[in-house]
């Protein structure tokens with residue numbers, strides 16, 4: 001056996017020893033692919049975690065991805081993980097992908113979430129009986145616009161968020177029409193404009209978000225969410241329809257990972273399972289962009305500098 005061959009077999013052995021699943025395993029130098037979407041906290045959080053991974057010596061790439069289709073991408077390993085799985089908007093897509101296999105639940109954030117129809121405080125004076133949905137429905141004509149004919153306008157988010165507002169309107173027999181905003185910033189612009197004129201508005205909002213620190217308001221109370229609401233017509237107030245309920249008022253916020261992440265990037269995976277952001281931290285991430293007008297990358301760097309005690313515990 002030549003010296004060269006011996007050397008080669010020694011390095012082959014090292015590779016074997018460092019195989020996935022052993023304590024010696026090092027993260028792959030292939031980039032960890034992090035999907036970003038169209039709301040600020042998710043983009044900032046993605047860069048926060050991406051910069052953490054880079055600090056651990058990993059390579060990271062970001063790819064802007066549809067927020068429903070992303071679960072199929074994680075399942076197939078086209079992207080490596082998802083940092084904000086909101087129960088209200090994405091519970092159905094996430095669980096569908098889970099049942100097909102290829103991705104898994106990588107743990108909950110500390111944050112408790114809610115996503116639903118929402119109005120700024122002064123609207124309660126214009127429409128007595130709020131936050132009850134039936135009271136809102138009685139005021140429907142007040143929310144009408146030329147675009148919606150005689151029906152009230154519900155200003156929904158971009159179409160890749162909640163897919164089933166129209167089904168809910170139908171299931172509950174509401175005199176409303178869903179109009180989707182093109183972007184999150186379009187929602188906030190319409191909110192500001194309505195507020196200046198003291199005009200009725202009901203729009204999609206969520207928590208944690210920067211909005212709660214600036215615009216006092218409340219979620220509309222629909223029939224309470226129950227498991228089965230979204231797939232079993234016989235349950236709920238309308239025995240012939242699904243989606244006859246509100247979104248969960250205490251929804252989860254999960255992380256999801258491609259099954260292959262654990263073996264390919266074990267150290268980053270270990271950190272991912274420990275990551276857990278609070279409501280206040282997520283609202284702050286949104287604020288850095290939506291109020292302070294920072295670029296998401298810079299907001300992430302600023303967040304990491306201000307919160308070392310939080311994240312250093314996750315990467316060691």
Ligand code: TMO
Pocket residue numbers: 039086089115157161205206
């Ligand atoms: C998906 N979102 C957090 C905007 O509701």
